[in-house]
Amino acid sequence: MRRRLGVLVAAAVLGLGACGTAGDGGAGPDPDPPQETEAPASPAADDPAADDAADDGPDADDTCGDRLVNLHDPVPGRLFADCAADAVLAAGTSGYRTSGDDGSWAEGVVAWREPGSIALTNNHDMDVVVIGEQGWLLVPGEGWVVGDPAGTPPQVMAHSVISAIGQLTTVELQRALFASSPAWEPASGVTEVEGARAYSGTPDLMGTTPERYVVWLDDDHLPVRVEATLTLAGFTASTVDEFFDWGEPVEILPPEV
Numbered sequence: 001m002r003r004r005l006g007v008l009v010a011a012a013v014l015g016l017g018a019c020g021t022a023g024d025g026g027a028g029p030d031p032d033p034p035q036e037t038e039a040p041a042s043p044a045a046d047d048p049a050a051d052d053a054a055d056d057g058p059d060a061d062d063t064c065g066d067r068l069v070n071l072h073d074p075v076p077g078r079l080f081a082d083c084a085a086d087a088v089l090a091a092g093t094s095g096y097r098t099s100g101d102d103g104s105w106a107e108g109v110v111a112w113r114e115p116g117s118i119a120l121t122n123n124h125d126m127d128v129v130v131i132g133e134q135g136w137l138l139v140p141g142e143g144w145v146v147g148d149p150a151g152t153p154p155q156v157m158a159h160s161v162i163s164a165i166g167q168l169t170t171v172e173l174q175r176a177l178f179a180s181s182p183a184w185e186p187a188s189g190v191t192e193v194e195g196a197r198a199y200s201g202t203p204d205l206m207g208t209t210p211e212r213y214v215v216w217l218d219d220d221h222l223p224v225r226v227e228a229t230l231t232l233a234g235f236t237a238s239t240v241d242e243f244f245d246w247g248e249p250v251e252i253l254p255p256e257v
Contacts, residue, residue: 084221093111096242126161137157213228226239
């Protein structure tokens with residue numbers, strides 16, 4: 001069972017949004033029933049204030065665009081973080097796929113704006129749904145289990161996984177993670193991704209610097225691929241995260257328990 005959870009937890013530790021501990025911002029049971037979550041395809045189309053805020057972002061003075069002009073120059077960590085995080089918030093939704101070096105994989109959809117939501121299926125029949133602060137884990141032999149740190153063993157296990165996966169939707173954690181690297185250097189000798197450029201950084205993951213952390217940004221500053229390797233507590237894990245279909249409508253609903 002522990003090995004089955006490997007890619008799910010590794011994705012949250014190494015992936016796009018995780019710079020806190022797995023227990024931060026846990027997703028436990030909520031007395032109110034979850035609402036249907038449908039993320040819009042366009043950023044805050046009905047919110048003029050949001051449009052004004054977007055005008056004041058990194059693109060306002062074309063600093064993000066400098067990355068596409070000065071192709072060989074490193075990008076300061078804070079600028080890299082703001083350009084990527086603001087682009088994620090503007091897009092609002094994406095598809096997501098993660099794979100681990102143990103052969104595990106998970107894929108699904110993400111709604112990035114608060115409260116973030118994510119729905120994943122994987123090759124170990126342990127699907128995950130997180131909607132805001134509420135989450136469920138499909139446990140073999142148990143069915144859908146609501147995460148509860150003070151509940152039964154399956155509920156405690158579900159809470160740990162849900163808490164970790166939930167961090168993938170927290171864009172401000174992503175912003176802090178990317179900003180913790182002093183700079184992001186253009187990377188060579190890596191996988192080529194059409195329409196995207198690769199950057200290597202040294203972000204701080206729970207007080208540990210990954211042996212390898214490479215992020216591909218497309219021309220809209222959206223992350224489309226992340227490769228990471230980290231050793232923590234004697235355990236080394238490598239993951240590849242892919243993001244696609246940015247801005248497409250998604251619908252994340254609670255499972256039928």
